Amino acid sequence: MKEKIADFFWPPIRANRANRVIRARREQQSGQVLWSEVHKQVQSSLTKYKELSANxxxxxxxxxxxxxxKDTLEGKASIIVQSAGIAVSIVALAPAVLGKQWSLSFWWTGIVLFLYFLAIIHLLVAVTYAIRARRVAEYAMPTTTGLIGLMKDSSTHSFAKNLIAQKISDTRWNEDSLIMKVNELSVAEDMFLRGLAFFAGSVSIVILRTASVYLEQHVA
Incomplete structure (x- = not known):
C-alpha cells in the first residue's frame, strides 16, 4: 500500500524500481549468457523444419x-522533450507577464507560488525522463559486420537457421531495453501532464482572484 501511495505522488519511484529489477536480473545473469540460451533454444527448435522460409x-x-x-517510443520521448521545453519557457515568462496585475492576498500568493514551483519541478523531471527514455542503451541492432561474420561462420545449409536464431535472440535481448524505455516514458508523460495541470491551476487562481478584485472595485 505504501508503495502504491508513493508511486501515485511521485511516479519516478515506480520507474526506478522496475528498471532496477531489470538491471539486477541482467547483472545476475550475464547478457551474453541470456542471448546464448535463447539462441540455442531457437536453433534446437528449428531442426524439425525442412523449409525455413516461413520462419x-x-x-x-x-x-x-x-x-x-523502439522508434515510436523514442519519437514520443522527443515530442515530450520539445513540448516540455516550450512549457518551461512559458512558465518562466508567466511571472513577468502577470506580475504587475496580481491582486492576491498573502495566502493566495503562497498557494500560487507553491503550484508554480510544482509545475516547474514536474516539467523539468518530465524532460529528464524523456531524455533517459531515449538514452536506454544495450539495444541489439543488425549490422553489416555482424552479417558478414555470420556468413563466414555458417555453411550454405546452416546460414538460414543461424540468421533466424540471431534475429530472435536479438529481439529477446531487446525486450528488457524496450520495457525500460516504456517505464521512463510513462514517467515523462505523467510528470508532463501534472506540470501542465499545476501551472494551469496557478494561472487560474491569479486570473480569477484578479478578476474578483477588479469587479469588487468597479461594481461597488
Missing amino acids: LEAASELTKSETSR
Whole structure:
C-alpha cells in the first residue's frame, strides 16, 4: 500500500524500481549468457523444419515490429522533450507577464507560488525522463559486420537457421531495453501532464482572484 501511495505522488519511484529489477536480473545473469540460451533454444527448435522460409519471414517481421516500437517510443520521448521545453519557457515568462496585475492576498500568493514551483519541478523531471527514455542503451541492432561474420561462420545449409536464431535472440535481448524505455516514458508523460495541470491551476487562481478584485472595485 505504501508503495502504491508513493508511486501515485511521485511516479519516478515506480520507474526506478522496475528498471532496477531489470538491471539486477541482467547483472545476475550475464547478457551474453541470456542471448546464448535463447539462441540455442531457437536453433534446437528449428531442426524439425525442412523449409525455413516461413520462419525467416516471421523472424524478420518480429525484428521490424520491435524496431518500429523502439522508434515510436523514442519519437514520443522527443515530442515530450520539445513540448516540455516550450512549457518551461512559458512558465518562466508567466511571472513577468502577470506580475504587475496580481491582486492576491498573502495566502493566495503562497498557494500560487507553491503550484508554480510544482509545475516547474514536474516539467523539468518530465524532460529528464524523456531524455533517459531515449538514452536506454544495450539495444541489439543488425549490422553489416555482424552479417558478414555470420556468413563466414555458417555453411550454405546452416546460414538460414543461424540468421533466424540471431534475429530472435536479438529481439529477446531487446525486450528488457524496450520495457525500460516504456517505464521512463510513462514517467515523462505523467510528470508532463501534472506540470501542465499545476501551472494551469496557478494561472487560474491569479486570473480569477484578479478578476474578483477588479469587479469588487468597479461594481461597488
